[in-house]
Structures are given as C-alpha cells and as structure tokens.
Amino acid sequence: MAHPGLRSGRTMVCVNEAWAAVVAVAAGVFALAGGYYGSRRQADVEHGQWQRGQRQEAYLALLDAWDAAMRKLTDIAADWDHQLYGEQEQRAGDDFSDVITARTRTASSAARARRCSSSVVGQLDVHGTAG
Numbered sequence: 001m002a003h004p005g006l007r008s009g010r011t012m013v014c015v016n017e018a019w020a021a022v023v024a025v026a027a028g029v030f031a032l033a034g035g036y037y038g039s040r041r042q043a044d045v046e047h048g049q050w051q052r053g054q055r056q057e058a059y060l061a062l063l064d065a066w067d068a069a070m071r072k073l074t075d076i077a078a079d080w081d082h083q084l085y086g087e088q089e090q091r092a093g094d095d096f097s098d099v100i101t102a103r104t105r106t107a108s109s110a111a112r113a114r115r116c117s118s119s120v121v122g123q124l125d126v127h128g129t130a131g
Contacts, residue, residue: 077103 077100
C-alpha cells in the first residue's frame with residue numbers, strides 16, 4: 001500500500017533519488033571544504049616551520065656577533081693590562097670575567113680612598129689644622 005500522501009510508488013522513488021542527490025552534493029561540498037581546510041592547515045604548519053628556521057638563523061647570527069664582540073672586549077682588556085701594568089705584571093690567560101672583577105675591585109678601593117680622604121679634609125678647619 002502506498003503512503004497516504006503519495007499517489008504512487010513512482011513518486012517515492014523520485015523523493016529517494018532527490019535525497020540521494022542532496023546527500024551527494026552535501027558530501028561533495030564537505031569533501032571540498034575538508035580538502036581546503038587540510039591544505040590551509042598544512043600551509044600554516046609549513047609557514048610556522050619556515051618562521052622557526054628564520055628565527056633560528058637570526059639567533060645563531062646574534063650568537064656569532066656576541067662571540068665576536070666578547071673576543072674584541074677581551075682583547076681590549078688585555079691591551080689595557082699591557083698599557084697599565086706592563087709586560088711583567090700582565091697575566092697570560094686572563095679571561096674577561098677576571099679582568100672585569102679586577103677592574104671593579106680597583107674602582108671600589110679608589111672610591112673608598114676618596115671617601116676616606118674627603119672625611120679627613122672635612123675634619124680640617126679653615127686654617128688647615130685639625131679641629
């Protein structure tokens with residue numbers, strides 16, 4: 001027996017074919033959308049990898065420049081030692097941190113000496129005698 005709203009079995013076949021066509025079109029649309037999304041996602045991943053590579057190359061260039069600058073500073077510090085202390089007191093093999101530490105100690109002791117001498121001068125009266 002046919003469905004009460006349908007006149008014949010032929011109409012039922014047309015409805016089934018129509019739904020099959022709609023489902024096929026929808027599947028095709030979803031397949032295209034999925035393919036587009038997958039290719040966009042892959043392009044984004046590849047772009048991210050390229051960016052990471054660029055950052056890595058820039059960081060390596062920075063490290064190379066830093067090493068060159070540190071070598072120059074070490075050479076300058078060695079030249080200062082040579083000019084200030086001469087050949088006999090210059091220690092071979094000083095690394096940069098030892099040189100900076102020595103410079104800091106020298107500056108601290110000089111500042112202490114200045115503070116000490118200014119306190120002695122402050123204790124003298126106008127005539128240059130201790131008060």
